[in-house]
Amino acid sequence: MKNFSSTDIKVCDGKNGAPSYVAVENKVYDVSGSSKWKDGTHMRRHQAGNDLTTDIKSAPHGLEVLDRVSLVGQFKTEAKNYQSTSRATVEALLERHPFFRRHPHPAVVHFPLALLMMSSFLEIMAILTASDRTEWAAYLSLIVGLITVPAAIVTGYFTWWINYESKGSPIINSKKNLAWVVLAVGLVAFLIRTFAVASPLDISDIRLMVYLGNLLILSGLVSTIGFLGGKLTFPYE
Numbered sequence: 674m675k676n677f678s679s680t681d682i683k684v685c686d687g688k689n690g691a692p693s694y695v696a697v698e699n700k701v702y703d704v705s706g707s708s709k710w711k712d713g714t715h716m717r718r719h720q721a722g723n724d725l726t727t728d729i730k731s732a733p734h735g736l737e738v739l740d741r742v743s744l745v746g747q748f749k750t751e752a753k754n755y756q757s758t759s760r761a762t763v764e765a766l767l768e769r770h771p772f773f774r775r776h777p778h779p780a781v782v783h784f785p786l787a788l789l790m791m792s793s794f795l796e797i798m799a800i801l802t803a804s805d806r807t808e809w810a811a812y813l814s815l816i817v818g819l820i821t822v823p824a825a826i827v828t829g830y831f832t833w834w835i836n837y838e839s840k841g842s843p844i845i846n847s848k849k850n851l852a853w854v855v856l857a858v859g860l861v862a863f864l865i866r867t868f869a870v871a872s873p874l875d876i877s878d879i880r881l882m883v884y885l886g887n888l889l890i891l892s893g894l895v896s897t898i899g900f901l902g903g904k905l906t907f908p909y910e
């Protein structure tokens with residue numbers, strides 16, 4: 674059986690008439706004939722020409738799907754030389770616990786997304802219904818949402834470092850900048866509500882309106898960052 678290196682399969686990416694080869698657990702498969710791998714792309718996110726051993730572990734199917742495509746050779750993995758020892762240590766850990774390679778960021782981000790968007794919605798409902806309980810719920814959503822933002826930022830930088838080799842792109846740069854803006858706007862909203870707003874349902878108070886404005890900006894920012902994240906994970910052309 675033929676032996677392939679990562680350079681050999683790199684060119685078999687299904688583009689410009691090239692065949693589509695994928696490597697999984699030291700074996701190389703030809704997926705060119707599969708309608709699920711049109712032009713070398715699978716489910717809009719996996720690209721032929723690569724070793725997808727780690728990726729297939731987070732797929733909704735197991736390795737049994739590989740029985741449907743033809744085995745064409747053995748894959749020889751070259752030992753990776755990471756530039757820093759910290760990277761090598763983290764890679765060794767992720768080898769043992771592949772779950773932590775991609776899951777932490779998506780698992781964490783839905784907290785700031787849901788809570789910060791909920792906060793502005795609840796605040797509007799509180800003003801419309803003159804309900805101080807709803808206003809309190811909006812305030813708590815803001816606080817808990819804000820606490821979860823650093824976790825989203827840390828896991829975001831982590832996945833960028835590990836899975837994107839810290840390479841910049843317009844989407845990643847926007848996400849990085851906007852995430853810090855979210856933290857700053859959220860803190861300002863928290864400070865205004867905690868120390869400046871005297872009567873949280875008095876709409877004639879300009880400080881309440883500034884607070885509401887901050888919450889609405891937060892909702893917009895956090896949903897934009899989430900949308901940009903979705904574009905990275907599911908890159909629709």
Ligand code: HEM
Nearest residue numbers: 695707708709716719725728729731732733738739741742
């Ligand atoms: C999030 C990741 C993935 C998703 C959502 C996904 C989804 C799917 C779905 C829905 C099918 C069709 C299942 C069926 O017909 O019963 C399929 C088939 C298949 N998948 Fe994936 N998959 C993923 C990752 C991968 C990866 C990383 C590989 C690596 C080799 C892979 C290899 C295959 C193969 C070989 C087939 C069979 C194709 C055929 O029958 O023509 N998948 N996948």
Ligand code: HEM
Nearest residue numbers: 775779782825826829830833849852898899902903905906
């Ligand atoms: C408030 C902060 C943030 C939110 C709400 C957020 C939200 C999201 C969401 C919803 C996704 C799609 C996840 C999925 O469905 O798989 C995503 C992906 C991603 N985010 Fe963030 N993000 C934040 C901050 C950051 C930061 C600071 C970075 C640093 C560069 C970052 C880097 C990434 C990367 C690289 C992906 C793609 C993940 C992958 O392919 O595994 N994010 N983000």
